[in-house]
Amino acid sequence: RRLQLLTWPDIEEYLQSSRSILIPIGSTEQHGPTGLLGTDALCPEVLSRGIAARTGALIAPTLSIGMAQHHLGFPGSISLRPSTLIAVVRDVVTSLASQGFERFFFVNGHGGNIATLQAAFSEIHADVSYGMQSNRPSLQFQLHSWWMMPSVRARSAELFGEAEGSHVTCSEVSLTHFAHGPHMKSRPLSPKIAPKGPIGDSRDFRSRFPDGRIGSDPTLANAEAGETLYEAALEDLCAAWEEFAKTA
Amino acid sequence: RRLQLLTWPDIEEYLQSSRSILIPIGSTEQHGPTGLLGTDALCPEVLSRGIAARTGALIAPTLSIGMAQHHLGFPGSISLRPSTLIAVVRDVVTSLASQGFERFFFVNGHGGNIATLQAAFSEIHADVSYGMQSNRPSLQFQLHSWWMMPSVRARSAELFGEAEGSHVTCSEVSLTHFAHGPHMKSRPLSPKIAPKGPIGDSRDFRSRFPDGRIGSDPTLANAEAGETLYEAALEDLCAAWEEFAKTA
Amino acid sequence: RRLQLLTWPDIEEYLQSSRSILIPIGSTEQHGPTGLLGTDALCPEVLSRGIAARTGALIAPTLSIGMAQHHLGFPGSISLRPSTLIAVVRDVVTSLASQGFERFFFVNGHGGNIATLQAAFSEIHADVSYGMQSNRPSLQFQLHSWWMMPSVRARSAELFGEAEGSHVTCSEVSLTHFAHGPHMKSRPLSPKIAPKGPIGDSRDFRSRFPDGRIGSDPTLANAEAGETLYEAALEDLCAAWEEFAKTA
Amino acid sequence: RRLQLLTWPDIEEYLQSSRSILIPIGSTEQHGPTGLLGTDALCPEVLSRGIAARTGALIAPTLSIGMAQHHLGFPGSISLRPSTLIAVVRDVVTSLASQGFERFFFVNGHGGNIATLQAAFSEIHADVSYGMQSNRPSLQFQLHSWWMMPSVRARSAELFGEAEGSHVTCSEVSLTHFAHGPHMKSRPLSPKIAPKGPIGDSRDFRSRFPDGRIGSDPTLANAEAGETLYEAALEDLCAAWEEFAKTA
Amino acid sequence: RRLQLLTWPDIEEYLQSSRSILIPIGSTEQHGPTGLLGTDALCPEVLSRGIAARTGALIAPTLSIGMAQHHLGFPGSISLRPSTLIAVVRDVVTSLASQGFERFFFVNGHGGNIATLQAAFSEIHADVSYGMQSNRPSLQFQLHSWWMMPSVRARSAELFGEAEGSHVTCSEVSLTHFAHGPHMKSRPLSPKIAPKGPIGDSRDFRSRFPDGRIGSDPTLANAEAGETLYEAALEDLCAAWEEFAKTA
Amino acid sequence: RRLQLLTWPDIEEYLQSSRSILIPIGSTEQHGPTGLLGTDALCPEVLSRGIAARTGALIAPTLSIGMAQHHLGFPGSISLRPSTLIAVVRDVVTSLASQGFERFFFVNGHGGNIATLQAAFSEIHADVSYGMQSNRPSLQFQLHSWWMMPSVRARSAELFGEAEGSHVTCSEVSLTHFAHGPHMKSRPLSPKIAPKGPIGDSRDFRSRFPDGRIGSDPTLANAEAGETLYEAALEDLCAAWEEFAKTA
């Protein structure tokens, strides 16, 4: 159930039986010479629609732009500052909480969002904790980064081993092959496996990782692997949602 | 050309010949008992893809959540505060400006965004005007609200006259029928034409406009009218984009 | 009735019969080689005093500095950022609302303020809409830009036609001649009618509009026309105030 | 020389020989049952015009609303939060600094502004100190609260002794008698000399100081004393301005 | 009683009989060639522990970093912007107020903190004054800068006369000799008595005060004087605390 | 080398050979009926002094108050909001970066700080990444939470097994026994091992974890174990510092 394709009386009715909502969140950032700039938003979006189809979860519109300041050295990357993303999440959650939602299940597509999202949850909780909004029910948050779900990690280790890497991973590129296949590019990549290292600002990032990849060889990615990973992710995410959403 | 489905080398190449980008922006908010919560984001998104198809414009991911505080009394509405939306637009524009983009063409689907977007453009310009970012080129913005394009207003006046209204308009509902037909709901609406009045906070709004509509009778909306309006909007928007983007 | 020249028991008494207040807001910015830097604040101030004299409206101190970042390239211009002006309006309104005011009637002298003021009203409404200040009554705002009142537009079209322009207009310069005559300067202007164009940052503005004027020939301005426009503006503004303020 | 009544070429010329500007700042807040709500803005305004007349100082528009949160329990009081006033002062100063002003002389009418103004100066300096605006010249600020000038304190001690008080002082009421005489009210005050005590929030303030006065008996105020104090203040302020402004 | 060395049940018990807490606040900034960078935090810390020992006051952790933007030109200086320090004080106070503390006694070691702390208190009060937190009790603040206590000023005038100065004072250096003697450095200072002047940004500061001192000759400082000043400060501060804390 | 006990010429000299600094960061929050409120600040402080003693690292003053909103339901807990802590870290780092520091090594004592600190690092990097501070060298950050160092985890697993828990852990209580022994309290704890669960706002936290502990039995803690853990932590932290600081 996509919130965007429903009406307000539909949501009013949904709230009779559930206080939970699923929010896909991603990023728009370089994914190397061949990965799509939208990879990190497209993946949680396709997975969220899968969860909704299987469980009846209500899904909010995808937050397509995340915290990706380190990628800004590569054209097409778009980032919110952490402080801006905190404000966005706060307003989105507070909007829904004012209508009765109490449980927020984020399906995340981008590692760079994790810390800021957790900070945002604390910023929201603080309104109650400091006594500013003592009438508001206590809100509950869960954050699931799809590529870290146990079933996904298991499959991806089998499929790609060390070549998986940590940015422009074989897994995420495979999932976009599966979901958005016709758009995938092929270009020569050199070195075959990209370098690794710490992440700093965008200038530092581009000098350490000249084509944008970190530790990966995404030429191994393919649509079939993407489907396998899609199923693995859905299995774990649907279970997590159902556990989360069953609490009144 | 959807930025999300391209790679960074594609954008690097695009920047060789253009400094312009199109950004669809909408809202997620109640559209009465039968209109989709996503109406205001889905309309600029479908139009932007049309513009891209016809002109080769590069389109950024749709900003699906806008400034809709007055709708929060109806479940499913999600809003950013004006100050948050200003920060989002500032970060998005500054991200792209750091890579060489200088001209930003917003295709807007929601009247409530207009004032805040114009304030955001001034907030961005201020960095240059106060001498904080004097090395940055002067950025140019245009904001086009699709339903206000002359060809759209002409068609919509012919098609719906007074019943068009100003929220949950026949035009926007028709465009969603055309673009997302299977999702449309049918429910009895009463009164046939909704009341009019000023817009305040969400409590005031819900008391003045009990089912969410303002001045409209969206039962007149239909997919055929939607297609007519789609073509009218594209005609004007493509012309505006081409005029805007031809300036180096 | 100027609030600055009254006492708190006077205001306490006023609140027995009215919840409405008039707030003049302007700007301090270049008005070409001959127009006063204070034009946009002086005009709403003189008009507001006229309204008060005729209707008994309570008028707050004039907010003399507005959002004028695009004029900063000309010495003497002073601007608030949009985000600062939002904070100012929010604090002013919240101060008065804490004492029982509920209806705020802004008389505006500067086009550049409009978007930011509307954003500010939404920012204030949001405190109620998100459930942060649910005990506060719903506040009502009206924004009247004096040069856009129908009677003023009619007179100014008759008096100046195309030469009116859109910045350093014949109308506003005439009104300052009428109200602050002795201070007006005379200097040669070239070209006679100033260029037109879009508004960006202050560097862009000064390069497009070298002497500060946009589309106008203020040599046509005169005190007699100023008096005509003053009366036209008062007629419409007094009517608007009385309609607004009669609502309890 | 009032900036509002000058043109941008006038200011351009002024900057040839001076980098200094005088900014009057006040407050809009209760001044007891008989003092004007505008007292703290009207006093620095009339004094600043006097300084300008005698020294040729350039004076910015009066900032009429200051930091007066503690007075909000009395109707008609209007306050900015400290954080808002810091932003206002920062924008005003940065506007003028971008045009070549380097020396800012504040004439202040309200004790509650002092701490926040000093914090604002540090906030502005910090842009240079943290290396954010290393190209900007070092700005200089002076803050003169008119009632604390030595000549004023001497006269006011002679005239009123203990009855001067610390809010709604005999001195400030006298100065408004002198400058805005016809507007002054007469009402019985009880007790004759108001209580003293610490200042907290507006609820605490109103309970400690039931009619708004602190420690004063403003029935002693009169226009003649006002003129004496006006001359005393001008003497010291003109000397301070000339010393400040002579530094290139 | 140091809060850091207690448990939450200890504080719960303390709150049965007292609503007051002592908060030491300092700064980390250059103190000339021989004074410790921590001087302004170490002094209020040692004094606060003394107060606690003699009166049973509860002391919060020392806020060791204050507002010292003007010192940033000297390595090792660390500053918060005024706006950041306001936020810190607001969060610290609001944390404790949510648990029942109502009276906050700041022992301050740095002149540069004073204005910002007073602004912070007003920022906190404003939540009540604007009607945002009307359920919260009115909070009370006192700010005591140890070197300004009457007994300290008397002793320091006797001990050092003019050589006391206003930064890197003989008094504060003596107090650190007494409390942290082994860490004190000896280096030649020239000129013997440092220059005086106004304080601006860090670049201006370093050019006016080349070794960091203002108006002082800290070679006169010594541990014996430090002990005298310690006792003088404690005498006044303990009396002030007891007066403050006895109010329920 | 404690920065607080050094002078600015000492730091100037240090910067000749190193661009690295160690910043201890903790929290002030309940640690159950027997653990010290200062535990999370005292532990990184004592460890940092140990690192400094063994490696010559320069250590900044301990940031004693962190992000602990969830603990506010227990008296004595003090928290910064995430947005405030981001501002603090930004100002501290920017202060030091303006003087030539480029490498920042945080030794952390509180799990609740981790996400916000990582967000803060990105907020700082963003100034370079968006082109706002392109002259600044790229800064490097490392964040080490002492209890997560491999040697500590190994020892703590041997010593306490499951009873370690995740708040008021046996390890941190042991370390405070070792470092601040005389202050430790003994009170009966029930149940012996505290419950586990997710962390939300302070109201939710106190209802899930009635005495403040999560999953731990701190009655097993002791000074001898504390010393073992201290040595384990120092071993790993000194190695990490030396690796980090050797990079020019």
Ligand code: NI
């Ligand atoms: Ni990715």
Ligand code: NI
């Ligand atoms: Ni719509």
Ligand code: NI
């Ligand atoms: Ni104008």
Ligand code: NI
């Ligand atoms: Ni006053």
Ligand code: NI
């Ligand atoms: Ni000091």
Ligand code: NI
């Ligand atoms: Ni802990």
